[in-house]
Amino acid sequence: MSGLTSPQATAALSTWLKYLEQLHTSAIDLGLDRVRKVAENADLIKPAPCVITVAGTNGKGSTCAMLEAILLAAGYKVGVYSSPHLVRYNERVRINNQELADSEHSQAFASVEAARGDVSLSLFEFGTLAALTLFKQHQVDVVVLEVGLGGRLDATNIVDHDVCVITSLAIDHVDWLGDNIDVIGYEKAGIFRGGKPAICGQPHPPATVPAHADDIGAELYQVGYQFDYQQQADCWHWQAGAFSLTDLPLPSLPLPNAATALMALSVTDLDISDKDIVEGLRNAHLPGRMQRVSEQPLIIMDVAHNPHSAQYFAAQLAKIKAQESKKNIHAVVAMLHDKDIAATIATLRDSVDYWYPASLQGPRAAVADEILVHLPTGCRGFDTPVLAFDQALTQADADDVVIVFGSFYTVGQITSHLKL
Structure with missing residues (x-):
């Protein structure tokens, strides 16, 4: 939209958000060319040494929260990007489970504004790039990215991630993703990378998910096959191949997502102990989920x-x-x-x-x-x-x-x- 004046880096966060809402005609504009171009210009493709991207119809937020809690228990500096927010925009970016000041978001938006040139960005794309900017500035060890919509064409998919996760698959966002579960599976699997781990926590996913993993050579870990879990009265057990964890505390968040989070962490090179897992599961919580x-x-x-x-x-x-x-x-x-x-x-x-x-x-x-x-x-x-x-x-x-x-x-x- 022409005629808009970019705010200063010192402008209020509310001023920036109002500007960004007016800047692009569509709140949702799926596609990666524009946002990737800006990310490459700003050197944001790899914002941290380890990046885990989480897609899915439901369970993304709780999976991210459990990854975050376990990683924090292990002593890592962790950045999480999630959406949408409940009350404040600041909820979308957490570093070590803390929100950032309005001024940091404004400065990050100004940085993206300077890097984008004449490239048009939606509010979500702008916010994604600003989050990556903040993670890079804070030099976090691990970034956990929650996919906004779909996967293949979501702005988060520009990032060079190390592990990707699909939490669940169901029909939702029909206006954007359609009502065909095979198509939805393909869209979610679009975050897979050749030669890298891809975790699927959906039992019996549509055939498009394993097919896409095969097509590109991703290392698929499917619940019920490469990993599994069982709940007992007051604890649960998790196993992947010959490795197992027993008598784990039941989290306050959905257990299938906890099992999926453990599989994602197990395929990284991160140093995480059984004690860290227990502490993280006990501490993990997320507003608006039970x-x-x-x-x-x-x-x-x-x-x-x-x-x-x-x-x-x-x-x-x-x-x-x-x-x-x-x-x-x-x-x-x-x-x-x-x-x-x-x-x-x-x-x-x-x-x-x-x-x-x-x-x-x-x-x-x-x-x-x-x-x-x-x-x-x-x-x-x-x-x-x-x-x-x-x-x-x-x-x-x-x-x-x-x-x-x-x-x-x-x-x-x-x-x-x-x-x-």
Whole structure:
């Protein structure tokens, strides 16, 4: 867009973000030529000695968080890039599990602005390059990159990574990736590299995943074959070939992703002990993923926004209701209209006693009426997630559960409302 004046490096982060939103006409613009050109100019293709890239429909954030926690326990300096954020843009870049000051993000944006010349970049591409800039400036030992969308054409795929991970595969982002699971598998597998380890935590993935690994000569490690895990009552076991780890602590994040993270770390040259793994698994957490924020009533926030993640959420709720003698479940839900609202609601419908659907704002937002058509008769809609949440709290008893789910935007609004 012409006529825009680039902010100074000392400008407020909010000023930079507003500028970047106006700079490129599309919020999502898949393709690597433009962003790779800038990355090469700025020497960002290899931002750290070890880079692990994580793709997948669900589980990317929790896998990254467990990689991060284990690596920190082992004494490494770790940078993590993730998206989207819940409340603050700063959440997208962590160094040693800490957010950076607004001023560092502004300076990184200014650095990318200087390097891009006349190349047009989307906000996500700009943010990815700025994150790589920050990791390089801070001289981190390991970078963990969460893929934003798909894999093959995502901006993170310009990086020369050492290990790549697919956490799970399901149909999501239909407008961008389509509704064909074979195509989705191929897009995710686009992060594979010839001669380098590729970890797949999805049981029985579409044939396009192993086929692409074979085509390019990637070293595929598939759950159920090259590695596996078993859960017992209060611990779990992991093995890869003749190597095994037993009596591991159960993490607060999904166990399949923990197993996948361990496989990714095992194929690196990093020095990680069994003690580091145990400590990391105990410490790993991630806001908005089975996040308990109050006990009476129990309030749980989860960014589940598709049938696959809703299935996991429903299973966890069943355990909580049985083990903690909880009575009714009150669900605050708001979603984006390009998600599979019907199937997501259907997955949780039998788990929920009372529904509080709400509208989100923005071009991709669904209004409450779009959710109401999939709910039992007698439910009412709310203009915002906050209004729905406040009503749920009014209705819930001390031994009930209030859940908030459906989108990062939904959980983010309640996070701000509760001043967490």
